Amino acid sequence: MSILVSVAALHQGDVHIQGEAPPEEMHWEIQDPCMEARHSLFYDLRAELMEKEVFVEGSVETVLDCQCVRCLEPFEFSLRLESWTCLLALEGEDAVTLVDESVDLTPHIREDSLLALPQHPLCRPECPGIARQPQEPGLQGPASDEARGVSSAWSVLDKLKLD
Numbered sequence: 001m002s003i004l005v006s007v008a009a010l011h012q013g014d015v016h017i018q019g020e021a022p023p024e025e026m027h028w029e030i031q032d033p034c035m036e037a038r039h040s041l042f043y044d045l046r047a048e049l050m051e052k053e054v055f056v057e058g059s060v061e062t063v064l065d066c067q068c069v070r071c072l073e074p075f076e077f078s079l080r081l082e083s084w085t086c087l088l089a090l091e092g093e094d095a096v097t098l099v100d101e102s103v104d105l106t107p108h109i110r111e112d113s114l115l116a117l118p119q120h121p122l123c124r125p126e127c128p129g130i131a132r133q134p135q136e137p138g139l140q141g142p143a144s145d146e147a148r149g150v151s152s153a154w155s156v157l158d159k160l161k162l163d
């Protein structure tokens with residue numbers, strides 16, 4: 001099942017559709033390895049026939065399982081398109097292909113949802129990244145040089161004593 005709006009029903013008046021589409025129906029195919037669509041997409045839409053086009057508006061939302069690109073921790077990203085709109089032609093060159101005498105909204109919702117995804121998912125905007133060990137290599141370098149200098153000074157003294 002896809003998210004369909006029957007054209008026959010549209011000729012009768014506005015159509016309100018509400019429901020959920022599991023990820024396998026959405027055919028997400030997200031390229032980003034840091035994101036996975038494992039939850040259903042919920043939709044609440046109203047479709048209206050306008051001459052030779054179908055106007056759709058409403059909201060869609062889902063949750064994606066993400067991995068933060070900075071700290072690598074898993075987190076859930078809430079994707080919500082609050083006032084999503086779509087205009088689909090029923091006739092002419094740009095006419096949509098009907099599925100079971102219905103307009104299939106699935107590819108349009110998928111496309112706009114994918115566009116709304118973050119490029120680099122972060123668990124929170126101020127994520128500091130992976131916690132680093134408090135290392136101060138800048139101080140260790142000169143310290144070891146100094147230690148070497150001291151030991152060489154002692155070895156010079158040792159040689160003087162031997163003489």
Ligand SMILES: [Zn+2]
Pocket residue numbers: 068069070071072073122123124127128129
């Ligand atoms: Zn993070």
